[in-house]
Amino acid sequence: MLSSGVSRELTWIVATLWGLLFFCWLTGWWIEGFIAYLLIYMGRQLWSMRKFEKWIEGGTTSAFPPASGFWSELTYLVSRKQRALEKHADLQLYKSEQFKSASMLIPDAIVSLDHENHIEWFNASSRKILELRSQDVGRKIEGLIRQPEFIHYLKESQYQNVLRIHSLQGVQRTFSVKIIPYFDSHKLLIVKDITDLYNLAQIRRDFIANASHELRTPLTVLKGYLEAMIDTPGPHHDMWLPALQNMENQSDRMQAIIEDLLTLSKMESQTITSKANKVDVPRMLANLKTEAQQFSQGKHQFVFEVDESLTIQGYAEPLKSVFMNLVTNAVRYTPDGGIIKVRWYEDTEGVHFEVEDNGIGISKEHIPRLTERFYRVDTARSRVTGGTGLGLAIVKHVLERHGATLHVDSLIGRGSTFRCDFPTAMPPAQSD
Amino acid sequence: MERTEFKSHISEQLNRNLEDLFNQVLEMGGLVERQLEDAVKAVQSGDVNLAKEVLQLDKVINKEEMEIDRLCARVLARQQPTASDLRLIIIAIRIAVDLERMGDEVVKAAKLVIKMADYDINCLDLPGYTSLIEITTCANTMLKTVLNAFARLDLSDLMSVIEDEERMDDSLSAATDEVLAGFKESHFAPECLLEMVYSLRASERVTDHAANIAESIIYLVEGRDVRNIDPERLSEFLSNLD
Numbered sequence: 001m002l003s004s005g006v007s008r009e010l011t012w013i014v015a016t017l018w019g020l021l022f023f024c025w026l027t028g029w030w031i032e033g034f035i036a037y038l039l040i041y042m043g044r045q046l047w048s049m050r051k052f053e054k055w056i057e058g059g060t061t062s063a064f065p066p067a068s069g070f071w072s073e074l075t076y077l078v079s080r081k082q083r084a085l086e087k088h089a090d091l092q093l094y095k096s097e098q099f100k101s102a103s104m105l106i107p108d109a110i111v112s113l114d115h116e117n118h119i120e121w122f123n124a125s126s127r128k129i130l131e132l133r134s135q136d137v138g139r140k141i142e143g144l145i146r147q148p149e150f151i152h153y154l155k156e157s158q159y160q161n162v163l164r165i166h167s168l169q170g171v172q173r174t175f176s177v178k179i180i181p182y183f184d185s186h187k188l189l190i191v192k193d194i195t196d197l198y199n200l201a202q203i204r205r206d207f208i209a210n211a212s213h214e215l216r217t218p219l220t221v222l223k224g225y226l227e228a229m230i231d232t233p234g235p236h237h238d239m240w241l242p243a244l245q246n247m248e249n250q251s252d253r254m255q256a257i258i259e260d261l262l263t264l265s266k267m268e269s270q271t272i273t274s275k276a277n278k279v280d281v282p283r284m285l286a287n288l289k290t291e292a293q294q295f296s297q298g299k300h301q302f303v304f305e306v307d308e309s310l311t312i313q314g315y316a317e318p319l320k321s322v323f324m325n326l327v328t329n330a331v332r333y334t335p336d337g338g339i340i341k342v343r344w345y346e347d348t349e350g351v352h353f354e355v356e357d358n359g360i361g362i363s364k365e366h367i368p369r370l371t372e373r374f375y376r377v378d379t380a381r382s383r384v385t386g387g388t389g390l391g392l393a394i395v396k397h398v399l400e401r402h403g404a405t406l407h408v409d410s411l412i413g414r415g416s417t418f419r420c421d422f423p424t425a426m427p428p429a430q431s432d
Numbered sequence: 433m434e435r436t437e438f439k440s441h442i443s444e445q446l447n448r449n450l451e452d453l454f455n456q457v458l459e460m461g462g463l464v465e466r467q468l469e470d471a472v473k474a475v476q477s478g479d480v481n482l483a484k485e486v487l488q489l490d491k492v493i494n495k496e497e498m499e500i501d502r503l504c505a506r507v508l509a510r511q512q513p514t515a516s517d518l519r520l521i522i523i524a525i526r527i528a529v530d531l532e533r534m535g536d537e538v539v540k541a542a543k544l545v546i547k548m549a550d551y552d553i554n555c556l557d558l559p560g561y562t563s564l565i566e567i568t569t570c571a572n573t574m575l576k577t578v579l580n581a582f583a584r585l586d587l588s589d590l591m592s593v594i595e596d597e598e599r600m601d602d603s604l605s606a607a608t609d610e611v612l613a614g615f616k617e618s619h620f621a622p623e624c625l626l627e628m629v630y631s632l633r634a635s636e637r638v639t640d641h642a643a644n645i646a647e648s649i650i651y652l653v654e655g656r657d658v659r660n661i662d663p664e665r666l667s668e669f670l671s672n673l674d
Contacts, residue, residue, distance in 0.1 A: 133584075136584065140451075140455060142458060143458040143582075143584075144583050146459065146462025147465075147466065170465075170576055
């Protein structure tokens, strides 16, 4: 099939040829007539080309150039394509405007930086939080946000961490600063005002620390009198002894909870500013073994596999409470006669402390929540075994302090494995 | 001077050196800002540790000054720039000196906290305390304004710096009178009051240096030395710029 442009042209040629033949037949000027026809045809083509070119360049205001034949078809096709493109561009513009206005409304300051930290664009909140102005586009961010911590963070290029700063552009509020690399070595700087959240967390921490501290003294008094009452012989003794003993047990439990809460809040407020020391774990574990055997009262079998030469850098007291917590947990949740295996070893990935038991096990859905405070897999059972519900929370905090992680494997009815993975090199103590 | 990006030279090296210099000055300014902020906080809360941090920070600032001098010398020796580039180098040296002096003065102001801790006196009770806070806070704002003006090469905010500097002179003389009255009437040891006078003077000097930096920036942008112009003519000059 012929395309419509070519067929239009052919129609024109055939129609004019008929005219030419009639003219030549009348006059008899055959050769001259054909030459004149060819010249006219060529002239027409050239003229149309010129018109088309002018139209494409935008020189004329008319929608179509006054052309005929092939050229009119061509202009029609071109203008159709152009309209489609314009429509597409409009749609794109609309979409990008929509996206832009959405990003403008986000309450956090968002600034896009190019690979040399020049500002590309920023949203409306940045004007308020970072005090940027519209003429700042194209300037370097370091010049406008000069906080030494921020510049350090920007240069360090470890953007998986979040920077927390307590003053920005002279405003004494707490901000969290995060840089996310995106799109071809560009960076997105996100600054969020977290003052309220930060204060709230601070108040909560202070409250727990204060409350547990204040509860300690009255509890000591109660315990003292209870002991005295149990030890004093008399007629009341037979009747009240079970009740008194129960009270003493419960007050012991309460004291344990308070002690654990205090330990936790100490961990959180990070008052341990002392340097990490070499910790002689093998010796610690030797002591732990006797303590664990006392705790289990000979009902469990202990297997200790300890690498005697392996020590790490860390904090001795907190680490001891970690090991103790894990071992006592194993004793609590393993039926009498069970085997508890404690291992301390090193491999290519780092140093590990592992406690394995063949106790009741934990079902999968509980494992991620184990380190939450007062989280109980089975509330009724836990009361009987006498834990405080804070042991694993403490473990988690201490391990975080050491740059280590807790790994839990468990099968219901088969037993559980709690493993602490220490990195080989101790990270520098976090300062906040 | 219409230039925010250092891309105007054919020599890549010169562009990079000038940009490094520009950023180094701003980084040093950021350190002094932090130091001043900490000093205000230390005086307000009587935190001796924070005051000692201010002293530590001064050492870093001194090192920065040397670094800026080194960068300036390198550009001068290798590329011999002219016009606005030369002005940038001249004022970089000048601003670095001003910032370093500011750091020293802030240290003097912060020493008040350490001394008062020895005497077991709360800074809040001393005469002239409110003025000290006023002057240091104002100095901080001024420093922020001039550094922003430098980063943006924009003179529109510098008027306020010149005005604040005048105002702080008056604040200082009022505060000195107050402390002087304290010598006669209050029960504080003269050493403490003297220390207060030193701190007040030091913080007022900080504002003077901030004003100096403002003048340097006017020189960089407009190419005109405005150091010995009286304030009225200077503000007239600034308002007629655009």
